Amino acid sequence: MVRKTKEEAEQTRKEIIESARAVFHQCGVSRSTLEKIAKEAGVTRGAIYWHFKDKAELFFAMREDVFAPMVERTDSLLLSDDFANPLDAIEASLKEFFRVLDDCPVVREVFEIMISRCEYVDEFSAVQEEAGRPAYEFLEKMERIYRKAADKGMLRQGLDPTAIARDTWAFTSGLLHLMLGCQKGSDLDKQIPAMISTHMALRRRA
Amino acid sequence: MVRKTKEEAEQTRKEIIESARAVFHQCGVSRSTLEKIAKEAGVTRGAIYWHFKDKAELFFAMREDVFAPMVERTDSLLLSDDFANPLDAIEASLKEFFRVLDDCPVVREVFEIMISRCEYVDEFSAVQEEAGRPAYEFLEKMERIYRKAADKGMLRQGLDPTAIARDTWAFTSGLLHLMLGCQKGSDLDKQIPAMISTHMALRRRA
DNA sequence: CTATTTACATACATTCATGAATGTTTATAA
DNA sequence: TTATAAACATTCATGAATGTATGTAAATAG
Structure with missing residues (x-):
């Protein structure tokens, strides 16, 4: 048949x-x-x-299926007007990202594959670059939102929006890698929301 | 012959x-x-x-050659008594770590291999666990030092040593991955010391 | 209704990569 | 001095894995 x-x-x-x-x-x-x-x-x-065409194309298709909805999902929170304080938008967006990662096995598996089960050489080095772009876009978004927060006076005195955007950038990347890398016996998953709250609290006005 | x-x-x-x-x-x-x-x-x-014995054993040997000296190097700064403020020890240790990574091609290559050119399955999943241990030890060290800083009154009011240790943990991991992942045209390397300073400044007493 | 694609399955040729087995010197211990 | 074993090189058998080529039955366009 x-x-x-x-x-x-x-x-x-x-x-x-x-x-x-x-x-x-x-x-x-x-x-x-x-x-x-x-x-x-x-x-x-x-x-x-x-x-x-080959394994690489299959890999790309698998990745794209999961990535696009994820970016759209978090961006909608990030750019939402429902938050009076821009810092709340960042916090909500980050928490949503890791929540999905935590209780959607499909998404988690794809991220795990991309982070620790794929070698980024030859045909696959293109994937790494494509994954690098969203990362840089994330950085730019952070910068814009922190600047907005500063304009609104919600940012703690003396903080430079660009600088703390980079800090949040690294924090998010690290959290992602730690969560997917050293998963085994750790209860890291449950501490992530608190870690995000702590991270954001560091830059809220006293 | x-x-x-x-x-x-x-x-x-x-x-x-x-x-x-x-x-x-x-x-x-x-x-x-x-x-x-x-x-x-x-x-x-x-x-x-x-x-x-085989490729895996060769891989382990290559890794060990670079890792052990690196941990020793950064730890000596971290646990040094030369710093009146424990936060300075953390800052110096982090900067030293990324400095070595930046201008020692051998070290950088090994880290790049481990992060984006190796698949952590089967024989190699053991490597990931071995790489996970130093990460957790790093977290514990951070916690101890931040607590010491708190005891000495060098920490900003209202900060929980455990919580900001986790934040530094994620920050460091993320910085490492961003530096090695999206290297190409970015000038991230040069901004790393400033990023570390910013990160530490967030938790210094005003 | 039939000609042509579509959506696969099957078969084949070729290309590595591995591990083990064996061969070959030469340092070194006794 | 010689036996042994170290430090490799060479050869071989084997087993994938890939890509392509070809077969084929059914959907669909005209």
């Missing part, structure tokens, strides 16, 4: 991506053979080669 | 490690074949198998 309908084909495409995520997460990207992924998805390598 | 003297053998061992670092950095660990590494070192795979 071959030649499925268009919707069925789209479904197998999704199943291949799901399987790729599972196998990537378990074996690491380089040790994940297309045969394993195909078997996990209940298809043959032929199906994968039909939908994707 | 075979059967070198003991010192010569030790020398080729070191050359193998050097070559492994170069090849790991260029190709990523999984795509680094022992043949490539051997050729780079001017030996054959036989030599590598003589000195190391």
Whole structure:
């Protein structure tokens, strides 16, 4: 039985991506053979080669599925007008980001793959650059919002918006890596909201 | 010409490690074949198998060569008695860490390999755990020193040593990852000392 | 209704990469 | 001085993994 309908084909495409995520997460990207992924998805390598040019393209597709919604989600909080204090927008956005990471296994797995189960060389160095752009955009957003907070007088005296934006930038990156890196026996997950609160409290007006 | 003297053998061992670092950095660990590494070192795979059980063991050796001196170096500053203010010890230690990373290519390459050119699965998941321990020890040290600073009255009012230790922990991890990840065209390197100063200034008594 | 694609499965050729086995000198210990 | 073992080089067998080429049945366009 071959030649499925268009919707069925789209479904197998999704199943291949799901399987790729599972196998990537378990074996690491380089040790994940297309045969394993195909078997996990209940298809043959032929199906994968039909939908994707090679493993790299499959990897990109898997990543994009998760990244875009994530950025949109956090940005909507970051740029929301519902917060009188811009610092509250930052705090809410950061907490939302890590909350999703904490209780959405799909998202978490993709981030774990990207952080500790992929080697960024050759075809994959492009991924690293693409992941670097959102990071820099995050920095710019932080700077803008901290400046707005300063204008509104919500920032603690003597703080430079650019400088503390960089501090928040590094803090967020580090939190992400620590959460996904040293997960095992640690109860870090539960302390993250408090850590974010502490971080923001450092820059609130007394 | 075979059967070198003991010192010569030790020398080729070191050359193998050097070559492994170069090849790991260029190709990523999984795509680094022992043949490539051997050729780079001017030996054959036989030599590598003589000195190391397999690629993983070679990887561990390469890592250990760089890590231990690094921890010792930063710890000596961190636990030094030369600083009247414990916060100065932290600041000096962090700056020293990133200074070495910045102008010692060997150290930088090893960290880059560990962060973005290695997949932490199977044999290598042990590496991640070993790298996680120093991270937790760093957290504990931070906590102790911040507490000491609090006792001496050098800490800004209302700050909890444990909480800001975690903040510094995440900050440092993030700085490391940002520095090694998004290196390319950014001038991040030059801003790192200022970022550390800013970070510490946030917790100094006004 | 049939011609053409689509959406795969199957088969094949080729290319590494590994680990072990074995060979070969030569330092070194006795 | 010689036996032993160190420090490699060479060779071999084997097992993936990849990409491509080809087969094929069913959906769909006309």
